Amino acid sequence: MADDRRNPTIHDVARAAGVSIGTVSKALNGTGSLAQSTRDRVMTTVRALNFRPNLLAKSLHTGLSGSVGLISNDSFGRFTMPIMEGLERVLSEDGIGVFMANATDDPERELAHLEQLLAKQIDGLVVTSRRADRRPSIEIQGLPIPVIYVFSQGGEDALSFLPDDEGGARLATEHLIQQGRTRIAHITGPDNFEAVRLREIGWRAALTQANLPPGPVLHGPWSEAWGREAMARLLTHPPDAIFCGNDQIARGVADTIREAGLKCPEDIALVGFDNWDVMVTACRPPLTSVDMNLTALGAEAGRQLAAMIKGAKPTGTHRLPCTLIHREST
Amino acid sequence: MADDRRNPTIHDVARAAGVSIGTVSKALNGTGSLAQSTRDRVMTTVRALNFRPNLLAKSLHTGLSGSVGLISNDSFGRFTMPIMEGLERVLSEDGIGVFMANATDDPERELAHLEQLLAKQIDGLVVTSRRADRRPSIEIQGLPIPVIYVFSQGGEDALSFLPDDEGGARLATEHLIQQGRTRIAHITGPDNFEAVRLREIGWRAALTQANLPPGPVLHGPWSEAWGREAMARLLTHPPDAIFCGNDQIARGVADTIREAGLKCPEDIALVGFDNWDVMVTACRPPLTSVDMNLTALGAEAGRQLAAMIKGAKPTGTHRLPCTLIHREST
DNA sequence: CTGGGTTGGGAAAACGTTTTCCTAAGGTCC
DNA sequence: GGACCTTAGGAAAACGTTTTCCCAACCCAG
Missing domain, CATH: 3.40.50.2300 (Response regulator)
Known part of the structure; x- marks a missing residue:
């Protein structure tokens, strides 16, 4: 009632409920030994005053x-x-x-x-x-x-x-292998990224395990333009599947595939990485991709x-x- | 020295410097009246102990x-x-x-x-x-x-x-008008967005001011697919410029323009909205767009x-x- | 009744600061 | 050399909690 500008404190509650501040604290935290009736009375007052304990003061005490x-x-x-x-x-x-x-x-x-x-x-x-x-x-x-x-x-x-990253790449590559693909290329980002190196390792491991020779690996920037360019380079001897280092590259690849008159996935299957919604859904066709969760x-x-x-x-x-x-x- | 587990407090500093905690506080905040030598001594101790005032305690006092x-x-x-x-x-x-x-x-x-x-x-x-x-x-x-x-x-x-939004749309439309475009369409998002309505108003205002008739307005989802579809609908009587409600729509529009054998910007100029880097740079051609800053x-x-x-x-x-x-x- | 155990709740210290006094020491002026 | 100002710095209250005692009151048994 006094100040309606200032937030109510535990003292206000104590006064209003006719108890000490220690009692209010115990009621609030369910500690100490208090009669149920006292607890109830305090909690009613708490709600009536719309009291919210100041966590800063509490922190000072608890150290957290x-x-x-x-x-x-x-x-x-x-x-x-x-x-x-x-x-x-x-x-x-x-x-x-x-x-x-x-x-x-x-x-x-x-x-x-x-x-x-x-x-x-x-x-x-x-x-x-x-x-x-x-x-x-x-x-x-x-x-x-x-x-x-x-x-x-x-x-x-x-x-x-x-x-x-390695497991994700393996997942993607195994998926392509299961679909009967045998010439699987990898178009990816700059190899000063550890993730790029790990994904390449995963891709290679899956191929080795399936007794397939690794297809070409192309490193470049993380962009659609690089995906388009890299795919263009592969058009002379197109692979039947490509695992891309991210979705942007994959989308560029998809564009070049389509514009070269080839079909995705019929001629070339494609997997991206990141599962970035705006990329995977806008891609034509919608892109299979690895989600990093x-x-x-x-x-x-x-x-x-x-x-x-x-x-x-x-x-x-x-x-x-x-x-x-x-x-x-x- | 005592506890190296606990953070040093103002008390530790005071003890080490041989002054009271009030003095330390004054030295830290540059308040009160202290001899320069005392200030220096305290500050040296502060640095030596790597003391950092606890803002929580301060807050308790200041209310902020x-x-x-x-x-x-x-x-x-x-x-x-x-x-x-x-x-x-x-x-x-x-x-x-x-x-x-x-x-x-x-x-x-x-x-x-x-x-x-x-x-x-x-x-x-x-x-x-x-x-x-x-x-x-x-x-x-x-x-x-x-x-x-x-x-x-x-x-x-x-x-x-x-x-x-309205000003941004006007900016985009005026830009198209300056380039000599006269048949300017608007492909945009769902009209339950206030931003969509405002952008349409801005586009219309710029046209009116230039004594140009408004081109068609197409509402749809915020997606590239909608951009492609909407542009396809316009192909029978193509405008010479399109102002799009966002970059995704614009990018879809750009794809359809290219695939229809038309040239952007020669045949149709295109402006997006949002200036979303991944969209505007990957778009073919790179997209003029309104940045909301x-x-x-x-x-x-x-x-x-x-x-x-x-x-x-x-x-x-x-x-x-x-x-x-x-x-x-x- | 008296004495010991429970139980409910209060008083006060503590957390780490800032700030408001207050006091002692020293300097100045006549 | 005493009265009065400064000035430097200390003591302590305050901020809003939690928690540790501690004390009253009550209960029951003897």
Whole structure:
């Protein structure tokens, strides 16, 4: 009644309910030993005043702020989004908030963000990178809080979560083999990406296992234009299937196939990587693609981070399985 | 020295520097009246202990947490990301952290998130929606903190930031007119989107101003497939220019133009909307498009929110200008 | 009745800051 | 050399919680 400007505090509730603040706290948290009637009276007052405990004050006491930081290096790009979504969903169930910070590969900004986050007493940190190989900042070593690397690799005894690029590539290639394809090419991105190398390994492994010779491998930029160009190069001796390093390349390939008068999938079957909806559905024909399950990756990271905050100390690099999504291009 | 597990507190600094905690606080904040030598001694100790003030404790005192919430309704989709980026960049300069919350149009989740954020004592809230018209939740009325709607419309005396769809459409259409086009069609999205209606208005206004008759308007889904289909319908009497409601539609249109043996831009000039890099660069030819400057929109929202936290009370719906990005399709 | 065990609830310390006094020491002026 | 200002820095309250005692009151048995 006094101030309707200020949020009600536990003191207001105590006064209104005619008890001490300790009693209110016990009623709120279900601790201590209180008569049921007292609990009820307090809770009624709580609702009447629309009281919401100040988590900051609680944090001061418990030493846990109930928030974590996410430092992204790709300006919240296409890959960070689903990760964030999974992470946030899982953590919010535990009442943990996620501070988003974008460092854009600028070590100075990264450090500034880290300082701010630490000052805000975050309980944990998630670091995501973009896809090219890059060492994580040195600064991040020896932090007083748990750190998880998602879609990026931490150091020695760090905990990292990544998609199983090799397994995904194998999945795609095996799928093509099952459909009776025997001359399977691979058109992919720049080979300074670790993911590119891993996917190539997976593709090769599946072929070897099926006693098939590897088709040609073409490296180039991650673009549709490169897909078109690479496919044009293959037109003199066209393969009967192509596994592409991502969906954009695959879509470029599909365009060249169609414009060369060939049929996909009849003449050439095609599999992409990323399962990026806007690409796979707009592709003609709709593209079979490998889904990295990034939302699940983020969710798993969230679960692990929550566990680490409670004291667990998992380490190692974990690669989560990819899934093949079958569409008309195969 | 005592606990190397626990973060050092202001008490540790005070003890090490041989002063009181009040003095440390004054040295840290440059307040009070202290001898320069004392200030220096304290600051040296601060650095030696790697002391970082606990912002939570400070917040308890100041009543400001230095964090705001962002509730998104599109699972951190394509439009939310640049907004977030701009918002976060501006606010982080003021030391304000951004909690990300994804509600995905589920009012129950939205309410739960709001409760969590309020419990964490956020100083302000940003609400973004996806693009179809939707009333903001009722729950958000009468909050004790400033609220800004970005890429979505708040109520009566709320503060909202939106791109100037009408102006952007006018920009695009005027550009086509300047290039001597006279029969300008409009292929766009579902007309239950306010943005679709506004863009159509802008297109029509530019034509009227130039004394040109409006070409046909075709409404359909936001997809390349619709762009292809719509363009096919126009092939009997092709216009000499098309302004599309988004880049995906434009790209579909470009494909049909090319496949019909016509030339873009020679026979038909083409402008898209969104300036979505992956679409405009992969399009053949690269697509002229209207950029909504969402990063700037987010940044402006950040500036305003920071001002509101300091007491400003701006209201109204603000539409920020779009920019035309010229490429080879015109 | 008295004494011991329960039980309900209050008082107060603690968390890590900021800020408002307040006091002691030193300097200045006559 | 005393009265008065400065000035430097300390003590303590305050922010809103949780939690650890601790004390009253009640119950029941002897």
